[in-house]
Amino acid sequence: MKNFGNFKFFEEQKAKLPLYLYTQIFKNLDYQYVQQYDTVFNYGDMGSTFYIILKGQVNVLLPKPHVQDDLKYGRVTIQELQQRIENEKSNQFSDFDEFLQVAYQDFVKVRNLTAGDTFGDYALITKSKRTATILCYTDCHFMILHKNAFDRILYEHHNSILKQQLAFFENISYLHGIPDQHLTQLMHQMIEFTPQLNSTIYKENEESHSVYFIISGEVELSYQLNSWQRIVISLMTKGAIFGEEEVLKGIRRTQKAICKSNETVLRTLSAQQFMSTLEIHNLKLACSEQSDQKAQRQSKQILLRRKATESLLLCCPVAKKRDNNLDSEITRFHSTRQISLSHRFQLNPPITHSNCLIPIQIPHYIKLMPQNQKPPPLQSRLGTNFNRLRNILKTERSEGNIQQGSSYFSQCSSHQQQLSPKQFINIHVERLRKSRYK
Incomplete structure (x- = not known):
């Protein structure tokens, strides 16, 4: 043993x-x-x-x-x-x-x-x-x-x-309809491996030799928008398949795949085995349609990101001159919604007026308080104390005394501007204490 x-x-x-x-x-x-x-x-x-x-x-x-x-x-x-x-x-x-x-x-x-x-x-x-x-x-x-x-x-x-x-x-849509025996054969053909965090699985313009299945973890797919900017298209998680679009079309890689988790486990299947399996079970046409729909969704995302980038460049005064800070700001703007929820706030803090490159104009009707000035203390509301003590007296005294107490409070209310809030409350508390011993 x-x-x-x-x-x-x-x-x-x-x-x-x-x-x-x-x-x-x-x-x-x-x-x-x-x-x-x-x-x-x-x-x-x-x-x-x-x-x-x-x-x-x-x-x-x-x-x-x-x-x-x-x-x-x-x-x-x-x-x-x-x-x-x-x-x-x-x-x-x-x-x-x-x-x-x-x-x-x-x-x-x-x-x-x-x-x-x-x-x-x-x-x-x-x-x-x-x-x-x-x-x-x-x-x-x-x-x-x-x-x-x-x-x-x-x-x-x-x-x-x-x-x-x-x-x-x-549960993988591309493999629906394959019998268990053939699906088991397909599983035996797969090779399992564990990539390291932030390691590149494949890059653009590489040969499309394999299709990848995510057993656990996360994989990020990104697209090179231009010579100086890369945008994140999607964050693939457990149960997803990626790399099949280029294999179905027979073209080179158009995206970059990066491992984004310490616990990522992938299974890879060669392009030849994947295509032969689809042909044997007459699934090639259906899978091509699914791949085209997926590609259309990704192209829409790329178009939206391109428009968002152009709008940011137009709003920024240094639009004509590429600036490294602007590049990082745009990249962070695009990738904020794609990073895993567990790391999103840590890696991408929210954009505020202090860290945003685009200046925020505050309306003229909003008055800002100087940093050294403290807000004024809240003043005691005498009317609230007056009503509270009056309700207590109602439960402790008779109707005749209530009228007397009301006249008393009405008299005190005329002098309340001359007394401090603390003195005013002490007078009423003492009055209440004496009334209980009668």
């Missing part, structure tokens, strides 16, 4: 599984060794084992789109594919890449797995056939769990994770 505890898989299981189940994993582990150029299992095999890579590297291979169509409609069988591969393996190859290109010409490599990665759980969870071929790039050492042990120890946990992942990707 100490030797394997540092692997990512075992760390995750230790944090999520009860201790007795975690120890059962080690009691049921077996060892398996597979040489280079050999397959761990083939596409279409029945699943019976779960694999943990201890050492080595494997390639995940999927049939090409046209081969999947042939298999789907019965034009080619899996046995015929395997026979083709075995016939090609008898030839001599200079390196692994040549072997992969010739022997597995009907397959495409979607990703690499290295030490600490796992595979083979989907077929055990769904009790279905293998959805990929695993080919050893180097000599590999595995720890394996057989089906009975997997069902007893890890089935519930891995099944819940699979359902959560499927629900996550089903």
Whole structure:
């Protein structure tokens, strides 16, 4: 347990599984060794084992789109594919890449797995056939769990994770209508990575090689308005997809994507795999329409920002001469509404008359008080004290005394201008105290 505890898989299981189940994993582990150029299992095999890579590297291979169509409609069988591969393996190859290109010409490599990665759980969870071929790039050492042990120890946990992942990707509009089996294959083709805060994911004019899915965190998309100003178009959060517009149109990047959170986790899918998936499920037209609508909304935002920038430049007396302070002010003006709510006030304090570059004219009818002058103290309202004491007397004295008290207060009211508020209240309090002892 100490030797394997540092692997990512075992760390995750230790944090999520009860201790007795975690120890059962080690009691049921077996060892398996597979040489280079050999397959761990083939596409279409029945699943019976779960694999943990201890050492080595494997390639995940999927049939090409046209081969999947042939298999789907019965034009080619899996046995015929395997026979083709075995016939090609008898030839001599200079390196692994040549072997992969010739022997597995009907397959495409979607990703690499290295030490600490796992595979083979989907077929055990769904009790279905293998959805990929695993080919050893180097000599590999595995720890394996057989089906009975997997069902007893890890089935519930891995099944819940699979359902959560499927629900996550089903909510993405571009992937609506894809069956769970094909969606799971698509998930296996994705590569997960964690960018650093404020790191650039891609820039303008780069090749559009991938589509990105946000598992968690935030990503900011910005547009270069002119040679000296960049504006923020949108702030993408969990469950969003970005980078697909350029892939669908087959053009270079037109925007810049920057990571804006410490906890951002992304999954990337190659442009070729994304487009082939849409073509197989006849979703290319619908996705293109969604992308066009998204592009129209962004173009409207850019137009509004351009007009706002022009209005700021017209209002500013230094409009003809570009000023660094003006540039920063305009950039802050545009980006205020796009930054995350948790950091917006901290990064962009509200614009006031003290920090705004555009002077604020105060109307002439508003009189400003000098900074050294203090506001006058509030004067005591004698009428309020008079009514309050009069109400107290009503509850303590009879009707006859009320009239006498009223005459008394009426007499005092004629002299209230000569008395201070404190003296006036003391007189009435003393009068009330004496009346209670009568």
